[in-house]
Amino acid sequence: MAMTAGLTAVASSSGKLLSPAAAVCRPGCGALAGRVRMGTAGGRPGAQGMRTSSSGMRRVRGVRAAAVSEAPAARIGVVDTEGLPVKALMEALEAAGRRGAEVIMAAVDKPRNIDYKGKADLVTDTDRNTELAILEVVRERFPGHLILGEEGGVSGDPTSEYLWCIDPLDGTTNFAHGYPCFAVSIAVLYRGRPLAATVVEFAGGPFAWVTRTFLASAGGGAFCNGQRIHVSSTDMIERSLLVTGFGYDHDKAWETNLDLFKYYTDVSRGVRRLGSAATDCCHVALGITESYWEFRLKPWDMAAGVLIVEEAGGKVTRMDGGPFTVFDRSVIVSNGVIHDKLLEKIQPATEKLIADGLDFTQWMKPTGYMTDV
Missing domain, CATH: 3.30.540.10 (Fructose-1,6-Bisphosphatase, subunit A, domain 1)
Known part of the structure; x- marks a missing residue:
């Protein structure tokens, strides 16, 4: 049977290949259980053409930009798995x-x-x-x-x-x-x-x-x-293929990301919009794209993909550069090498949205769920 490289057809638990007609839901798929209420809980050098002024602020192509912390991001995954199943x-x-x-x-x-x-x-x-x-x-x-x-x-x-x-x-x-x-x-x-x-x-x-x-x-x-798998080693935005996504609401966050899309389309190998956050993250982990970012995703959109990126050697933060949790409302994942370079533009744009009153507090955390984040 012909296969696309790196891809496999869906198989049953017995290992037999399932045709579309045969791959049906087993009996016994019961109704969804009762719901619980959800609540809201409260250095590398820069890109080419960048130099540091005497004030310590960076300039990218003549534009003054706020300096970005080059400290390594804290791990988002569980740090100590001993004793866990x-x-x-x-x-x-x-x-x-x-x-x-x-x-x-x-x-x-x-x-x-x-x-x-x-x-x-x-x-x-x-x-x-x-x-x-x-x-x-x-x-x-x-x-x-x-x-x-x-x-x-x-x-x-x-x-x-x-x-x-x-x-x-x-x-x-x-x-x-x-x-x-x-x-x-x-x-x-x-x-x-x-x-x-x-x-x-x-x-x-x-x-x-x-x-x-x-x-x-x-x-x-x-x-x-x-x-x-491992993330790519590309160290220049000019040689990077990037990915982003847009929500359904055409608001200030949507407009801000459209501006970022236009900017990075001009300075990179291109910016793709694929429409699946989980897949976007996996493509970064696979090393075929260098970064993906998006505003206001839900935990189920990101939780799997961000761990796959981190375990492939990549970096994950919020779009304002802060430490990320799956309950946050923005995410940027990358190969790690170009992360701070991307934040030179993405971080101040995000901080402006926050200053203008857009809500970036954690959300979709189930009421009563105890976390360390």
Whole structure:
């Protein structure tokens, strides 16, 4: 069977290749459990053409820019995994990701039933069915864990130290149009920090869909289809391929990022907009792009991808340069080498948004969930 390099077709738990018609949701996918209320909780040199003035401020192409801290970013993943059930969690993640991908593969080339949550924000039956299939696996193996799903909200034990962040179909708009890329994204947090993660990316196109599976655990490295992966070593923005994303609300954050998009399109190899945050992060981890940033993502959008980037040797912060958690409202991931160079432009733009009153406090943290972040 012909395969795209680095990609594999979705297989069943027995290892047999599943055709779209055969990859159906198993019986027993029960209704989503009752929801729990969600609350809100409170150096390298610069880019080419940059020099430092006598005042200590940097200039990029003649523009005065605020200096960016070059201290290494704090780890976002769990620092000490001793005594934690990492192996069992990874096995559950693989099984859940595989089940979710099977449901999507069964539906990907069929007509879609679409509901619109907002002017442009949509959800398909496949989103719901995929989350149900994932939840079946998680609840069977870890019934006492807390769950945060994009479609099902919060369920489970709010006193648990473990939180599963599930995006059953990241890139729903792409899926609805039959346009790559989209993905299953699942991460497990321990006291608010990513502990293990998987992303199953769909690529190819109508009647030629294939997948590749990314896996990572805190301190255990990042892998794609079983092969260790690492971020790129590109050290110049001018030689970098960048990625960003835009939310549905055309507000000040949207306008600010549009300006950043225009700027970096001019000074880099290009800026892509793929429409799947989980996939965007994985492409940085894979070393085929150098950075990805976006405003106001949800925890289920980012939790898996940011750990995969970190374990591939990359760097993760907020867009204002501050330490990142999956409950923050902005993220920038990179190969680490160009991170501070990108922040020369992205950090002050973000700080201006904050000064103008845009809310960047943590959000979507389940009420009562105890974290270290």
